Amino acid sequence: MTATVRYFDDSWSLPGDRASAHLRPDGALEVTAPAGSDLYRMPGIREIDGVPEVSRVIEGDFTLTVRVSVHGAAGGARFSDAGGLLVHTADGWAKICVEPSPQGRWGLVTVVSRPDSDEARGPELAGPAAELVLVREGTRLAFLDRAEETGEMRFVRTLTVPPGPLRVSLFAQAPFSEHCTAVFDHLGIVPEALRDRR
Template structure:
């Protein structure tokens, strides 16, 4: 499904360079390589966020994050250098209910797909659209408690709907860019500057 309201730099949009002082890095792993226009996050073995008690749990990823208040739409392009199943990079959102992530992820079959995980608090994982390669633009839009996620592979193309869900009822959330390597030695994700506008998409389906 296509998002009719594409955020093609609407009024109020700003690009946040990775040299902005509002960013904060949390491990595991080494500090990311970042310049104003590019970010590279390297995840060590075992880095992941997932909570399924009795089956699989992991609680640490390297991510560069910042606080975002109120309704917003944000997007970035991510490119993943990973060879094993689960290697991924993308956007993560933390709020009072738990966390959510959307990523470009290596599949068991060796291809690539958009994968989402909502953990409030137990992880609800969904494999989304299949991708032609290890890169895509990812978009998250928020209005109140409701979030929606979109993706597109090519700049200027239509945004494609991935999923919607509800988060915590609080003004401030922490939004970050991350890499994970749950089963491999390492994985690196590269990001273009985050673009953000202080409004939600008018049509979130």
């Protein structure tokens, strides 16, 4: 497969608050979430709708890969400090995050909201970084990651999405802390779906 996009070109839209996202000299993208930022909807319990995103629209089938590392305030990260991929669809949104558990163990977390949020914890990680993979084929969307130790793809979650273009974002969140920064690099997008997603 030949990459059609490498790193961050003009097809990516920065958030209105330009202080929350910038390109570093090494070509990596840095996104910083302010205190209280999150995307989550559970009526009567928790409803927050605001994270800094760097986004673009992608049409048709594709495979997107990007490496993300998460850095909390004062060098640490609190529960729910996270960075990852966010997909906006015609009927809601879905995200995959590199995020610590309440016990401080790093792992992958997915949330699907249509409109209420359905949350699931996926594979554990050795630390606050992962190579995330997003695959769209027709009306099927799949989240995966590439295991750092073996290089193998690991299936995380799949869902159906309505036909039509998708808005894909790179984001950070800091629901319960002062701020959180996510750094994205090694971005690649190819215009076809990864063949084996399981």
